[in-house]
Amino acid sequence: MNMTDLARTPKQIGSLIRRTRKNLGWSQTQLGEKAGLRQETVSLIETGKPATKLETLLAILAALNLEFRIARRSKGQASDIEELF
């Protein structure tokens, strides 16, 4: 993954989670165990369920050694540098 991966939608978030999990060679069940979730729940989130609970998502990210960052919206990486407000 990139330094920070843009994940604007639940589907993008799910894809990123799946990609990271596979890079680690883990199954959904293994990830679920580490995150305290069921395999089915991991499946739904990777598929891009929009109504996932924040705490559930955070548990998965933590298990994958990932974290949130929040940034100003930008079409490209460049505007990351601007300070708009």
Next chain:
Amino acid sequence: MNMTDLARTPKQIGSLIRRTRKNLGWSQTQLGEKAGLRQETVSLIETGKPATKLETLLAILAALNLEFRIARRSKGQASDIEELF
């Protein structure tokens, strides 16, 4: 806010949302209108409710012109640069 603000917990996320909203000079009601949510819901999220739904959070971030990024966990900004997997 910084280029990308770390928001590891619901409380941190809520604080960041509140700070951004105030910088824009918006009330919770105004933000709620733009995000399709009620003032009370905005209040709960800014307070750091952990079980907020992802779609709700995304609606608020979008209204504030913010977005997610997902990054590898790091104690400081530095490890952002590493490519671990």
Next chain:
DNA sequence: TTATTTTATGCGCTATATCTAATATTGACA
């Protein structure tokens, strides 16, 4: 192919997020 693992989907259940609506509390400012 067949066997095995992995992922997706189904039902019933409990917990809870957000809603509508009202109200209490807090904060800002004259």
Next chain:
DNA sequence: TGTCAATATTAGATATAGCGCATAAAATAA
């Protein structure tokens, strides 16, 4: 100090997340 806007809180209703458990479907390996 008082008035008004902003925020927090409450109560009831609706929708749905994630659970347990089971199983189907899909992918992978032998």
